[in-house]
Amino acid sequence: MTGTIGASVKRREDDRLLTGRGRYLDDLDLPDALAIAFLRSPHAHAKINSIDVDEALQAPGVVAVYRGSDLMAIHKPLAPKVQHPMLKELPRYPIPCEEVHYVGEPVAVVVAENRYLAEDALELIDVDYDVLPAISSTAAALAEGAPLAHSDADSNVAVTLTQRCGDAEAALNSAPNRLSGEFRVMRGGGHSMEARAVAARFEPATGQVTVWDTTQSPHYARQQLSMIYEMAEDDIRVIAPPDVGGGFGPKAQFYGEEVVVPWVAMLLGRTVKWVEDRQENFVSAMMERGQTHRIEVGFDDDGKLLAVRDHIEHDQGAYCAGLQVPSITTSTVPGPYKIPNIHTELYACYTNMVPTSSVRGAGRPQAVFAMERMMDRIAEHLDLDPAEVRRRNLIQADEFPYRVGITFRDGSPLTYDSGDFPALLEGTLDKLDYERCKRERDQARAEGRHVGIGIAVYVEGCGLGPYEGAKLRLDNRGKILVTLAAAGQGQGYETVYAQIAAEAIGVDMDLIEVVTGDTGRIPFGQGTFASRITATAGPAVYNAGHQLRERLKDTAAHLLGCAPGDIEFDGDRATFAGDAEKSVSLQEIARVANIGKHGITLPKGIKPAIEVSSYFAPERAAYASGAHAAVVEVDPDTGGVKVLKYVIGHDCGNVINPRLVDGQVIGGFAHGIGNALYEEPVYDAEGQPQAASYLDYTLVSAAEVPRVELFHLHTPSPLNPLGAKGAGEGGTIPAPAAIANAVEDALRSIRHRGGVEDGRPDHSGKQPPGGRARHRLEGDADGARSATIQRSPRIDYAPVTPHRVATAVREAGH
């Protein structure tokens, strides 16, 4: 059977998940498991003088209590995932002994009969702290004379990352037009509905430890544990349970808790389990997004970009868990546009907040926000349509592979493999019915309503290396077992990789089983992150499937006495040219080639062990792309924003299961709407989290996420045999930019004159130029009163909360 690739096959995972038979970590039956709870720092920055655990040790049900100093064998720094030679690395210990650097950092661990008793004991631990000054923003980190986020560091700057192409300085100086803007994107979290969890069991008889971990990267976790524990990798089995309740990036990182929990299991010789509760998740799971961009663009009178310069402050948090996010940001700034001169300079700053790392979108939403906001400002400045300005700058479909001129995070030239950005933009505008939306916007303005349109276009490097693998085996029942190193968190791997394998082998999907995320089943893997699995594990399964097909045909041909080329599959049988009379079942093939007979030579020509492995290492990242368009209505008094219409054009190359891709895009969009309008883990000036529950941190519900109209382009990636790219993050990336553009456009209708609202519609189509200066309003006879107008309100932040909208309106002088 062929044609399973590209079909919206229903998900195999669903029946168990819909009937309460999912196997999430805390659902696993681990009899007599002890519960672990972590005591966490209440201070953003403090010196630990002493920790008294005596009373806690006496508490009912308590089995053990450990401080960092009690676990010196694992007191080793956790390595940043992505390094840089200039990175000033500060050690991130599983449990620090001397100084804490964010609220939520573990300081002690209690092991007890159950979670209730463990948490009781936490309250009996007495920690003596000297509270130190804390840094809770990049602005504070970089301020002259700022206190240090780490007492023993010499600066709050972790690293400076610079990207250059051409001469941005000279190009800006000579550009006919030059605009600048400052944009801030606030922190946001992953907020998988299942928080993190780790359980572990030690087998003294074998010296092996089994670790169940909600990680997106079990092989990465095993590698880290192997180094820290100084144990052979085969003695550590890390299993991501079959069901993990969402990932979104934070679960792809490696945390101190993942080191402590298995170690405690080995110390005690007992099964132990730690299940993070939501309040812990708020203060200990890594976040992302916090960046400030001071961006400047130079352009000609037609709106063609000549140069961009972006000065970026990146909130690295208390430790550097990796430089992937800031690296991605710097390489995402140019986006889908041809820009001859580029200069980005990023300062990654240590602050006293939860460390940051990738969250769905991973450094791209911020870059897209800065660039796409500036594209609108260019349009405003030149009195051009924002879509037209983008049109004039887009890389064209015949220009691939396109070299941007700067470098990818591995140092290679940043190269887009494929795409059709003009078609994406035009398709999105068509689906939106752009001309009609503009008429309706203007009509609404005439009625005194504040309606605006926002567009954002983006590119997304995905399908990253180094590699991902798959192992395919004919099992003793005649089924084909597909083993992936990659661990899923709801993407539907059991379905998608069965589709790919079925197509490659040429058998029914029913014959294929998929297992994922277990280091005991496949030796090498990297993990689920960066929208990479379809474009890496996908080709691995596809290639392995072809190899397995040849092995099956070869064995069947020997058994049937024909040529391999004559073999056709029919159900679970390999036939001679479709003849059921001359056929052999897959189970019979397994019996001959895999099971064999003890001591008896294999039949002539039969090769033993029908198992194949394939690892796919992409040459470089594949580039997905997309365009978003939003129509919003704003209430300038309350600051409330209502999304009236939202269109997404999406290109992730060839698609394996269209409905699952739609689900990824629309789900990603919901996350993007959260980042655009709602989500913000606010910290106060002392580094205390102010939004550490869902009462204060507003995750979007069905009431806030509008219906999306979605269409796809499919420009196949030439970098892998499936032509696949990634789909997991594109829905998120441009949403804050599109929404902010739309809100700012909506507020253009409340231009004021002399402090009195000018409610008249501007039928000339002319927009007053932007910027901070006051400008003459053309065509107004009353020169005395309108010699100057104030700029329309500026939306410089994401999320665009009601408070920020109202503040922007007020600050614009209205």
Next chain:
Amino acid sequence: MTDNITVTVNGKQHTATADDRLTLADFLREKLRLTGTHLGCEHGVCGACTIIVDGSAVRSCLMLARQADGAELETVEGLAEGGKLNRLQQAFKDNYALQCGFCTPGFLMSVTAALREGPVRDEDEARDVLSGNICRCTGYQGLVDAVLETSKEMHS
């Protein structure tokens, strides 16, 4: 204090010990090993732990087990009929209304309770019914469609 409590879950009576402070969710998960009910926030916002107690949708993380002594409980494990997905479960599957599935039991129980009260007529009503639960994966579109489809079948 620890006492026995007796509850009927999905038509079957269970008696087990429960500390005063044991939540109903933990009682179901740990004492009865009915692990389909999930805990997403333990402060009553995400709705993942929603079950039906004496006919009403309830956050089982906010209720103590002792408060449920003598009550009729319905959980996700009781929805399937004769080993087959019921209408709502099937609509979730047909409309791709779940991905990671962690929040799904809570959505199923909230919607089950709502649909017993009457039809859900349009998208706005569907979103209202769904707005007490959080899903981070799907963007809700499939959930809205599943609710409308099921309501139409049930109430036509």
